[in-house]
Amino acid sequence: MLGANTINEINNPARLPEYDYRDTIEAAERVNWRIEDIIGGDKRLDFTKRFMPESLARVEQLTFLNDEEKRVLNQIKGNTYLNIFVIVEEFIVPFVLDHVRPSLNDDDYRVRAFLQFVGEEVKHIQLFKIFAEEFRANFVSECKIIGPAADIGKAILGHEPLSVALAILMIEWMTLGHYIDSVKDDGDMDPLFKSMLKNHWLEESQHAKLDTRMVESLGEGMTEAAIERALDGFLDIGGFLDTGLRQQTLFDLEAFELATGRTLKDDEREVFISTQHQANRWTYIGSGMVNPKFLMCLEQLSPTQKDRIEAIAPTFC
Numbered sequence: 001m002l003g004a005n006t007i008n009e010i011n012n013p014a015r016l017p018e019y020d021y022r023d024t025i026e027a028a029e030r031v032n033w034r035i036e037d038i039i040g041g042d043k044r045l046d047f048t049k050r051f052m053p054e055s056l057a058r059v060e061q062l063t064f065l066n067d068e069e070k071r072v073l074n075q076i077k078g079n080t081y082l083n084i085f086v087i088v089e090e091f092i093v094p095f096v097l098d099h100v101r102p103s104l105n106d107d108d109y110r111v112r113a114f115l116q117f118v119g120e121e122v123k124h125i126q127l128f129k130i131f132a133e134e135f136r137a138n139f140v141s142e143c144k145i146i147g148p149a150a151d152i153g154k155a156i157l158g159h160e161p162l163s164v165a166l167a168i169l170m171i172e173w174m175t176l177g178h179y180i181d182s183v184k185d186d187g188d189m190d191p192l193f194k195s196m197l198k199n200h201w202l203e204e205s206q207h208a209k210l211d212t213r214m215v216e217s218l219g220e221g222m223t224e225a226a227i228e229r230a231l232d233g234f235l236d237i238g239g240f241l242d243t244g245l246r247q248q249t250l251f252d253l254e255a256f257e258l259a260t261g262r263t264l265k266d267d268e269r270e271v272f273i274s275t276q277h278q279a280n281r282w283t284y285i286g287s288g289m290v291n292p293k294f295l296m297c298l299e300q301l302s303p304t305q306k307d308r309i310e311a312i313a314p315t316f317c
């Protein structure tokens with residue numbers, strides 16, 4: 001039997017369905033997992049394997065590195081991925097709590113769906129931290145990470161709610177895209193890292209729908225000018241993240257040289273920084289900006305602003 005959402009999708013192929021809070025709770029309960037089932041005991045990272053899919057890590061473009069050096073860099077980027085997600089999910093938690101706090105008596109399903117979302121996000125933060133600790137304990141050198149996370153979160157949360165909600169929406173659809181487009185069919189990755197990304201995707205699938213509802217309710221009744229201002233804020237957040245990603249690229253270079261004992265020549269450093277910064281842009285911004293579901297949600301908010309984002313997206317791809 002076709003569900004209401006499916007029928008809605010068939011009747012309005014260009015529009016997102018109205019996601020149902022009760023459905024997301026049921027889906028969340030079906031896929032719910034425990035951290036202990038994913039990592040710990042004999043479930044360890046295999047450092048003979050790559051951790052990230054190549055389409056996100058883009059280490060093959062660095063033709064002056066040998067295979068082992070490419071693997072080491074790929075693993076450093078796996079660690080970066082864990083830590084960037086800790087940073088991101090740490091500002092999502094208070095934002096979603098603030099969003100639901102003023103309307104606790106309106107709709108029990110809505111409240112439960114958002115609290116489930118928050119609980120899962122806190123669990124994800126814990127999961128990423130445990131993976132990062134496993135990495136730190138077994139990797140040859142120190143890998144620096146941008147931060148502190150609290151300062152990054154504070155700067156982002158200083159923007160108006162719709163700007164932040166759009167950034168979160170982009171991140172959630174982006175996470176789903178990472179698993180479906182890059183990780184799912186990659187047979188070369190460390191199985192533990194892959195299973196972590198799969199389990200994250202399973203729960204993020206509900207978050208993306210709830211974020212869509214959040215953006216829809218924040219945008220309701222807003223004038224075109226107000227939406228434009230919210231998109232200005234969204235782009236400011238993107239620019240802020242991009243500055244951090246460039247700094248992270250320099251940290252990853254430092255970690256790579258420490259881990260491999262190889263000092264890159266000036267021209268190699270230049271190629272490393274430009275291609276790796278672009279890889280980070282694609283991973284953490286671009287792959288979200290071009291996500292069809294994200295763009296559909298933007299289109300419903302304002303076709304003009306959707307065109308604006310589409311025109312900017314190639315910079316981050």
Ligand SMILES: [Fe+2]
Binds near residue numbers: 089120121124
């Ligand atoms: Fe998450």
Ligand SMILES: [Fe+2]
Binds near residue numbers: 207
């Ligand atoms: Fe999430």
